[in-house]
Amino acid sequence: MLKYQQTATEIEAYIERHALQQGDKLPVLDQLIRQFEVSKTTMTKALELLERKGIIFQVRGSGIFVRKTNRKGYIELFSTQGFKQNLVAHDIQSNVLSFELIPCPETIAENLGTTPGDMVYFVKRIRYIDGNIMCLEESYYRQAIVPYLNREIVEQSIFEYLETALGLNIGFSDMYMHVGKLPETIAEHLELEAGDPALTVETIFHLTNGRPFDYSVITYHYEHSQFVVQANGLYL
Amino acid sequence: MLKYQQTATEIEAYIERHALQQGDKLPVLDQLIRQFEVSKTTMTKALELLERKGIIFQVRGSGIFVRKTNRKGYIELFSTQGFKQNLVAHDIQSNVLSFELIPCPETIAENLGTTPGDMVYFVKRIRYIDGNIMCLEESYYRQAIVPYLNREIVEQSIFEYLETALGLNIGFSDMYMHVGKLPETIAEHLELEAGDPALTVETIFHLTNGRPFDYSVITYHYEHSQFVVQANGLYL
DNA sequence: TATTGTAATTGTACATGTACAATTAATCAA
DNA sequence: TTGATTAATTGTACATGTACAATTACAATA
Known part of the structure; x- marks a missing residue:
């Protein structure tokens, strides 16, 4: 250190x-x-x-x-290392719905800066916070950079594994956020109704050397997730 | 500079x-x-x-x-200076619904670190992006720090005025975000239906000396707003 | 009392220099 | 050709020192 x-x-x-x-x-x-x-x-x-x-x-x-934020129970959205909570650590659990090694779909390939057909690990899981459904996550990891994953790892913290076991250096990420109405397919996973509100965050994670290695789409359960961001001014 | x-x-x-x-x-x-x-x-x-x-x-x-983000039309959420868009400047317009100098309500006073009854400017306005309704904003500015505001200023960029004319040094901000269903009262301002999804962002703005001077609640129109965040890793 | 001027305090900007770690390219061995 | 080793490249960590700007406290003044 x-x-x-x-x-x-x-x-x-x-x-x-x-x-x-x-x-x-x-x-x-x-x-x-x-x-x-x-x-x-x-x-x-x-x-x-x-x-x-x-x-x-x-x-x-x-x-x-x-400087301290006085509100509790808010998730820090922008700590590149997955979910880090405000002071008190919450209990995060995962339920893996899918885990497979597949050829990269075209739309994903664009975001990962690779070619369609390049092999990627696809992970789909529900994440729980203190026993409540927090979000549905769908992630694609380039096998060229993440050579090995298994179901056991995916049930725990993937980023922890990437950094510790694989020694990957996670650098920066681009996040795209929007709010919309839940489609039926996702609503059922979150145990919500179709049409309910949802925050969707697409993130492209890069290594410190700039190579994108993970594209993920997270849909948050609007009742079980709220976020805090501590911003520092940037000049114009 | x-x-x-x-x-x-x-x-x-x-x-x-x-x-x-x-x-x-x-x-x-x-x-x-x-x-x-x-x-x-x-x-x-x-x-x-x-x-x-x-x-x-x-x-x-x-x-x-x-490093460049390749998607266009996304708003940069976290540039402390109001709305700054991704490369291309969008056209931002405001329609002021309320503008008054009032004694600070209790809940607001807590967030501004002041006492209830302290005088604050209350500003309520609809903001348009390229002609579309982007959000409804309700802001409270402490008069002790922002001695003067008028309707003309409020129709333009308030932060621009604070920095340039008043010479205030805007430092950091705490933002709290959550997603929910629109209540009727807000929906009508955004020309949406009650129950439609919405992103609500509460922000407490501080000067560089740490004093909070502005508490604002912004409710975004889910169809006319999407955001990009470029995050840099922080160690654990 | 209120205000102004001034000095002490305190963090920031900036320069220079050494050492080092990660990457990449070149070299050599098998 | 492949794989390992070495060397060059390149950015980062860290130390030390000077100058300065914003704040605060206090004294001087009106």
Whole structure:
């Protein structure tokens, strides 16, 4: 683990240990540098990381403060590593409906930047959050990048396996979201009625080297899913 | 404008000028440094900024590459500065339904971190994208921070006014999203039926100094809005 | 009391330099 | 030709140091 990541983790622990709340002030930069025995660059990068994660915010001339969202039970949508919940870890379970190795359909191939017919693992599963149906997920993994998957892995966390066992470096993702009415075929999986509202999120996941390896379509159960996003301003 | 921001802008222009496409390689770091005549730190920060904006991605040992989303017509949800579209600017219009200065309701006060009764500007407007109804927006601005607003400003871009005319520094925001069925009262504004699906996004906007100044609830028209998010991985 | 000016505090921008890790290309061995 | 090894390329981590801008606190002034 990199030093600035390690430092960030330690600062998180510090915040937790001292039970700091929204708006509370951390020690000043110089003090943090001395306290955690790192260089200014490293501390600055650690703080920047925490800022991007929505843990703190920095105010020039004033100090470094704790930033916390006060609402519970919201899912963090944009942590590239699957589902990560707001502080409290929820219980995530999966029910695998389909698992097969197939030639890539044309529309999927476009999104994965490959040719139709290239072999892909297709995974279809229902995901539960604290015992409730959260979403239906349909994913396609390029076998050229993910050489092996099995039903056992797919029942657990796929991304965990990709990172830990296969050593893949997951980089960035493009997500496309829209809201619509549930078709009958999907509604029955979510135990909802056709025509009920639903959020659909298509995501194309890339490795750090830019190669797309996973295309997934997730349809969320509107009663059992709500999301929080902590955004940081970008200049124009 | 800061040097690294300026540099980032120039690199964007470079990409545009050379019509670089998804996956195309930029000059190597050293070359960029010489070409744009900045230090390594500045160039690194500029590139990091472009990476966060989803314009490029960097691969150690390999190079710097252009990252582009290929789908058009999607709204970028998370550019703190109101609505910014994917490359092509859309035509955004507003129809102001209400505009008044009122004592802050209790539930709003909680979100704005103020006391009930504190004066706030309440703005309710329909927003159109390319002539279609995009959403209904209800916003509350703390008068303590936004001393003056008028109907004319509210018909245009409020954030533009806050930044340019008032010189406010908009920092970060917390967004809460959920999907549900439209109630009759909102449906009629969007020219939809009660029970139709809708995405609702509550956002609390903060200044760079951490003070919340705007609480807004936006309900999107499900047929005229779809979103793109370019996410970058965060470590665990 | 209110306001203005000023100095201390504190984080950010930026430069320079060293070391290193991941990738890619070239080389060599089988 | 294939596979392993090596070397060159290229971006990232990290250290140190200077200058500066935004904030805050406090003193001076009206």
